Amino acid sequence: MTMRLVRTELVDSREILPGQWLQSFHAPALASGTRAGQFVHVRTGDLSGLVLRRPFSINTADPVSGTITIHFRTIGRGTEWFTSLRAGDAVDMLGPLGRPFEVDSRSRHLLLVAGGLGMAGVRYLADEAIRDGRQVTLLFGAASARDVYPSSLLPDEVEYVIATDDGSVGHRGFVTELVPEYEAWADQAFACGPAPMLAALARLAAGRRDRLGVARLGRRRGAGRTVALGSPAARRKAFLQVSMEQNMGCAVGACLGCVIMGVGGAPQRVCREGPVFAAEEVAWDSGW
Amino acid sequence: MKAKRRVTTAKDVRVAARRTPTVRKVKPLLGSAPSPSASPAPTRARSVVARPIAAHDQPAPSVAVDLSVDLGRGLVLTNPILVASGTFGYGIEYGDVVEVDRLGAICCKGTTLKPRIGNVPPRVTETPGGMLNSIGLQNPGVDAVVDKYAKTWTGWRTSVIVNVAGESVGDYVEVVRRLDGVPGVAGIELNISCPNVGKGGLQFAIDADAAGSVTAAVRRATDLPLLVKLSPNVADVRPIAGAIADAGADVLTAVNTLSGIAVAPSRQKPLLGNIYGGLSGPAIKPVALRIVYEVAQIVDIPVVAIGGVTELADVLDYLAVGAVAVQVGTAIFADPTLPVRLVDELAEECRGRGLTSHRDLIGTALPRKPGAPSAKGVEYRP
Ligand SMILES: Cc1cc2nc3c(=O)[nH]c(=O)nc-3n(C[C@H](O)[C@H](O)[C@H](O)COP(=O)(O)O)c2cc1C
Ligand code: FES
Numbered sequence: 318m319t320m321r322l323v324r325t326e327l328v329d330s331r332e333i334l335p336g337q338w339l340q341s342f343h344a345p346a347l348a349s350g351t352r353a354g355q356f357v358h359v360r361t362g363d364l365s366g367l368v369l370r371r372p373f374s375i376n377t378a379d380p381v382s383g384t385i386t387i388h389f390r391t392i393g394r395g396t397e398w399f400t401s402l403r404a405g406d407a408v409d410m411l412g413p414l415g416r417p418f419e420v421d422s423r424s425r426h427l428l429l430v431a432g433g434l435g436m437a438g439v440r441y442l443a444d445e446a447i448r449d450g451r452q453v454t455l456l457f458g459a460a461s462a463r464d465v466y467p468s469s470l471l472p473d474e475v476e477y478v479i480a481t482d483d484g485s486v487g488h489r490g491f492v493t494e495l496v497p498e499y500e501a502w503a504d505q506a507f508a509c510g511p512a513p514m515l516a517a518l519a520r521l522a523a524g525r526r527d528r529l530g531v532a533r534l535g536r537r538r539g540a541g542r543t544v545a546l547g548s549p550a551a552r553r554k555a556f557l558q559v560s561m562e563q564n565m566g567c568a569v570g571a572c573l574g575c576v577i578m579g580v581g582g583a584p585q586r587v588c589r590e591g592p593v594f595a596a597e598e599v600a601w602d603s604g605w
Numbered sequence: 606m607k608a609k610r611r612v613t614t615a616k617d618v619r620v621a622a623r624r625t626p627t628v629r630k631v632k633p634l635l636g637s638a639p640s641p642s643a644s645p646a647p648t649r650a651r652s653v654v655a656r657p658i659a660a661h662d663q664p665a666p667s668v669a670v671d672l673s674v675d676l677g678r679g680l681v682l683t684n685p686i687l688v689a690s691g692t693f694g695y696g697i698e699y700g701d702v703v704e705v706d707r708l709g710a711i712c713c714k715g716t717t718l719k720p721r722i723g724n725v726p727p728r729v730t731e732t733p734g735g736m737l738n739s740i741g742l743q744n745p746g747v748d749a750v751v752d753k754y755a756k757t758w759t760g761w762r763t764s765v766i767v768n769v770a771g772e773s774v775g776d777y778v779e780v781v782r783r784l785d786g787v788p789g790v791a792g793i794e795l796n797i798s799c800p801n802v803g804k805g806g807l808q809f810a811i812d813a814d815a816a817g818s819v820t821a822a823v824r825r826a827t828d829l830p831l832l833v834k835l836s837p838n839v840a841d842v843r844p845i846a847g848a849i850a851d852a853g854a855d856v857l858t859a860v861n862t863l864s865g866i867a868v869a870p871s872r873q874k875p876l877l878g879n880i881y882g883g884l885s886g887p888a889i890k891p892v893a894l895r896i897v898y899e900v901a902q903i904v905d906i907p908v909v910a911i912g913g914v915t916e917l918a919d920v921l922d923y924l925a926v927g928a929v930a931v932q933v934g935t936a937i938f939a940d941p942t943l944p945v946r947l948v949d950e951l952a953e954e955c956r957g958r959g960l961t962s963h964r965d966l967i968g969t970a971l972p973r974k975p976g977a978p979s980a981k982g983v984e985y986r987p
Contacts, residue, residue, distance in 0.1 A: 322702055322942065360939055368886045369731045369938055395731070411702070411941070566729045566736065566938050569702075571694030573714070573743045574729035584722055584743060589698075605725050605878075 318350035345383035353442035357412035358568035388437040419553035428503035432510025438560035458492025509560035522557035555595030578605035677855040680830035689934030690768035720746040725878030735886030739879035758789030792830035810836035817848035824853035901927025925970035
């Protein structure tokens, strides 16, 4: 579906965790035809001082009710403005934007890894995967129990495993420490969260081949075949796909404000080539 | 300042004084025709400027309004609303969201001789009433730009002006040579807010001699319409503007971004990867307005205003201080359809006032006395 400007209407707004909001918008044009991993660029109110839209992952999309949800933390005047919205208020969204996650059709077991607000980046994929009859394990990391995404907001079919920095619930430590237990089970992994977490996951994924022999999917078909960087096939073929974040201006590829460094030494636009990248496409050690 | 400045008065009809175009690009005057979708737009901004009483409260008679702008050397724009370099990519990125053919012109992303990967991120951040950017002129280089986009541009009715950047006079000249004669390239806008390696990194834009020489060198290299973009980061822009005009530029565009920084939330370092960024958006409008006001009084080439345009009132302000056209930049990010809407609103404004052209709105706030220098603009610094 090509992007367009869509006038949406707020249906529901809830503070699901301290400072974290889940908002649902009536937006039939966005609720169908979008895919997990894509995002919307949302215009803030006409407050003098706010000149940029805010990018939000499409957290869930329901074609039946024609609604999409976004999940965000209040981190400034823009996000605070969103919390002041009431049901029925009109909101202007540009979307759907960016490239989605690509699940290999043979993948049965999906490992989703989310750090904090990164939940919003992979949440929709859980729905899609379950709809398609796949098994999903979601590893989630947060600072402490009060920041843990409520399991009631996840599909029942998802196996939900939590890690907290202070050990107040679940595993004490980083969410990445949970990964080795699942890497043999998983056919593919999908992650969103802070950059250091994604870099750590990328290192784990790179070592997976050595530990497990040839990657399971790669053995069956096209093991050594190279695919074009940035192509859907490059993502589909990857064991790990990451949803990256970067400050954005336009969100359509025009301003070059949102780049990360790609492996070929060429900057990649998170809004256009991303936000989803195969882990191998990102130059994690470039210092960018 | 090297040469004697050509000091001219603020003429009421400045556009009429332009050099006769050599090749007239034939373009239908689209700007004047209200688009079918736009005419009854409920969202139309209310006019901020009082209208003549007769035109009040009743539908304006549909006078044909001519919004065309002659920038010289055959560059005639259908309307005075352009999109600013770096904020609209190469014109294709917004896809169907923006009707590019209704824009006055597109200034594309800064183009250099060799590809540039640009600055380390973060590259953009919002600031009160504006934003900072430090893209670092990421672009694929002039040859790739021509290969990838020129063909598309030839199919457009709207003019594409290629924004050119360089680190030496030779760089600028070579880029412009490669653009000269390329179908689809309607003009050149020199971004001279770049460090001049030949002068120890001193920006061309802050030195009248350097600004004049790069303009003169490029002028010799091409017959394309030549726009030169002023930097606001100078104590007095007038000698620089004068030198550029004397060196043969067809148009001055003003302004580029203001130099600024932001601090990272951790307060342990500056926020932008490049430390320094350029401030744009409504926050810079008073500065840009002052510069257009100063420059319009001392040069006899057209001035195109840039800085914080977000609504019709901004366009009217810039026209009033002598600009013949405006560029919209940062505001596109929030409202991609704004430039096209401004075209309709400006036509409507003229119609409401019984004007057949926006030209009558140009220069109305400039000093009336012939030759009156702008005494207060620069010296008055509270
Ligand atoms: C993200 C971004 C990139 C820009 N890139 C360029 C550029 O490549 N060349 C240039 O001459 N100006 C560039 N500019 C400056 C704009 O063209 C314009 O002069 C400035 O933003 C002020 O206008 P505004 O307040 O309407 O944005 C850039 C501005 C922004 C925000
Ligand atoms: S945000 Fe403008 S290119 Fe990505």
